[in-house]
Amino acid sequence: MTAIMKARVCTRKEFSAIFVFLAVFVFTLLLRNTDNLKEKESPRSRTSSEAGSSDKSQHKVNSTVIVPKVSSEPDMHHSFCTFQPRSPEDALEERLLLDSIAWPETPPLSDPLSLDQTSDPAHSTFTILPGRTGGQWHVGDQLEVMIKMSDFHGRPKKSGGDFLVARLHNQKLGAGVVGQVVDHHNGSYSAVFSLLWEGDAQVEVMLVHPHEAIQVLNRLNSEQPDRIYFKSVFQSGSLSETTFCNVCLRPTQPLCNYTDLRTGEPWFCYKPKKLSCDARINHAMGGFNQDLNANEDKLFQSGVNLKVSIQSSGLAIFIVLPKTKDQSEVKSSIVTSGPSGYYYQSVWRALDGTTVHQFNNASAITQCLKGKVVHMYGDSTVRQFYEYLNTALPDLKEFDLHSPKKAGPYISLDYANNILVTSRFHGPPIRIVVVSTSELRYIANELDGVIGGTNTVVVLGVWAHFGTFPMEIYIRRLQNIRRAVVRLLNRSPGTLVVIRTGNLKALPLPVSLTNSDWHSLQCNNVLKTMFKGLNVHLIDAWEMVLAHHLPHDLHPPPPIIKNMIDVLLSHISSDGPLTLEAPTHAR
Template sequence: MERLLPKYFPFFTLLALTGLIFLLWNITSLESWTCQTVSTFYQLQNSIQSVLKTSEMLLPVEFNYSYCIHLGQEPSAEEAKEESYLLRSITWPEPLVLGLPLRQSSDPAQSYYMIQNSGDLLVGGQLVVKVQMQNFIGQPKKHGGDFIVARLHTPELGAGVTGQVHDHRDGKYTVFFPLLWAGVVHVELTMVHSSEAVMVLRRLREEQADRVFFKSLFRSRYLSETTVCNLCLPVKQQPLCNYTDPQTGEPWYCYKPKMLDCDTRINHAKGGYKKHLLTMYESQFFQSGINIKMPIHAAGMDNVIVLPASKEQTKENNLENTPSGYYYQGLWKPLGGVTMRQFNDSSAVTQCLRGKMVYMYGDSTVRQWYEYLVAHVPEFKELNFHSLKNVGPHMAVDSNHNILLRYRCHGPPIRFTTVYAAELHYISNELDALRGGSDTVVLISIWSHFSTFPVHVYIRRLRHIRRAVIRLLNREPATLVLIRTANLQKLDPESSLYNSDWFSQQLDTVLRAMFKGLNVQLVDAWEMTLAHHHPHQLHPPPDIISNMIHFILSHICPVRRKKRQS
């Protein structure tokens, strides 16, 4: 018997480990195990995986286009062609050699920029800035792909505008700024991420689509269970409940409870964030104060004097990609389309919105508009639906001026604390339920909660919303639709892995392309946050929200042009 023990020891060890893993896997479905337990389980999985990874990733990464890519309705040939075009349009330059050591990656502290045309600058022209990225040993970078954002500003005038960054893919960049006001203007350049960090973010987006996970509570009388949910789940691990939306085909799944049916689902909530996503090598590229959102300094002057334009000159700039607007004296000035008006008291707002129904759909950044209006216009009275503050649905009315405000969050994935399953409505379905018309205003914001998923997931969601917008405008062309773009936010090593500005920029580019040419207006939150002096925040401060509200109201109540006298 003693001789047989060594022979079968590996078999018994394997059997014991299998039983332990099976036990851990099954306890995640019990409500008595909290979200922290689920998070711990995911961390255990990731710890095991990270041991199997090498600490120095010197070989090119093979992306694992996850098991969720084929979920949802199959796109038509035309839609597949559009998707291919959109994915190509956001292709990011990558290093010639992957796996470079930290010392050869981009160091914003040693990188620099130089103003090229500092003499005789006039309003209506442009400022050109050359950037040279260097590594940590002071050598010029030989490849592009760094994520750089740019701003030109005059603090004394409350003025600011974004710059257009052109990547030459050799470590050099050119930034173009429109000159829109006279005075001393200062250049501000920021490296959000190095090119090496962007490659890590790209890997996470494709390989770790479930790095934010969700959960749902199931209940029937006195029995309740909680299971993990997501847009896609490995089907081989346990049976799934399929909550695919019948109208849009948008997929959503939860692991089936052990003792309850799928139709006993009560709510939806954020479960947590998977940890230990990076190797030790990768984590070097995400260090606060070193290579996340760090300034690039000037080699020489960081400011120039801009002179007023002469009467013979126009104030139009010749940039290929003209900014949507700029700040002057703290107020947003659009560079095309609507004439900006100021609605500085509540009576002006109520007069503009008289007889209007304003529907707001999406994430918490559109809920900010609802909250701003309710807080600044005493005439609005909120109706109590016993809804959670950050979830809604919310409604406010001004019966004297016949105004209705409504807010509803978008369907999953959404990282709110708890949403009743019955309140999970997709934006496209909500739009299809609207009558529309000249008394209807639709405000949409949907971007932040998609940052952890492959881009094709966002394209699919926007495609459904776009179809619904087109149907709405076809039946009632006078309906006003405004769509909010993404905005920059505060980043640290952890938040960069889930909510990086690079993810937001990629989604923002897709959104602009997909709604281009339609009769919808964009609220350019990206430029309105980048051009402002306030630090970047996921939820922009009141100064910026106020400018957004004035922009929206300027579309609802445009300046009437005087008729020419014959």
């Protein structure tokens, strides 16, 4: 035997060591895979007023429903989400975006959870800090408010992470502006306000969520992105089956893959037992699995710790004096940006360089839109714009496409003035009525079909249906839309693109768990960063709702929508019928 052959011979002792190593490795691998696939057999309760709505119109003989097995055990979404590969550039941007919106780190939840140790708005206070001239404030100054958070025993909190919002308002003047909240990570916060009108001003600070509730929302979005589920009917002749669908489905059954070939947007349904994946005919909301750990629901109590005002330790109302002639501008050192606008006399006045006009009648709106094609894509908060124009313009006639109510698509035409307005819902996930699969369109693909030009307006709004998913899914959607917007502006630079941000809303328990204001704020921050530097305009719905005195609503009331429409039309027509000058005392 040669030296080389001898070198290749393992002794029995060496062979045994290698065998043991391989056995341990295989056992570890099997154990890990078993943990990833482990599911509880008992399904969670499903509660939804819309559950079963897609089946009411089905009168097929042999109808079956395939129900997903859903586990309440921790299972990171990455283990059962299947996406197409990302480009290195997209992956890097995603990482940077996630880092930029990372919420302050806070102590882990106690086990069992003790509500007494969480932030209590009733025991928390805010204090107006003295002005630079000894308790006096002038138009052009900045007001700073110190907020001290305490728990239910009145003990000062030692960590940050609470979600607070603040506004300054005067309802008689129809005035309001949003405050910029800064977390000092020690239980105290600052709210900084720009003083923009003369007269009374009242500070309002609100706890939207204690940091413990945000930890729960983070956990739910990571471990249970399928807690809102969707369904589709598959049909062939007299046979129909209904299965559940989602962006991410746990691998308990074979899947139908409906990932969009152009954008890579993922969508899956459980495969029917007897029908092919090609037999899918519709999409609908399925239901909601409310699965909280012990006592976690106590973190989402209206009137206790969910959207509750914090009281002032002193006066909450003060007087803003006129701006002095020699007054120098002094800005706070703890905020880097100011508000995008404010209300005065119930009219929105932009501070981002946009000159806002008022369009108070059909004639003014028609003159602005004459010769225009306006395409609206997004959720129901964008559909509000479409509905507003159809109501405000008697000559704008909607063509009956026999579309499902609230789902669309819609199209309206003013033939005499050559005005065309369309509205279409964005692609899945969408929590609406039954929609034909032929009408499920992704915005990016729709934008690629728009010719564009100086007479074309595109309005976008995507946010409200992503509240149960990890932020990576929303980022992927925006990246695809942004690429399509860039392509549109490259081929037709004169196209006007306007994007509506998300807004605050009423938050009963189910809504707070599936569409929280915290998640909407995170979406807004991502959206603003991603479209920064592009030739697009924003309608800051977040600030326009928060600064207004009317209650928060997913679908803001008419006075707020009217102001949003004025901003939109002002972007369309720089020669509006009435230019709003800032009040002389606010200059």
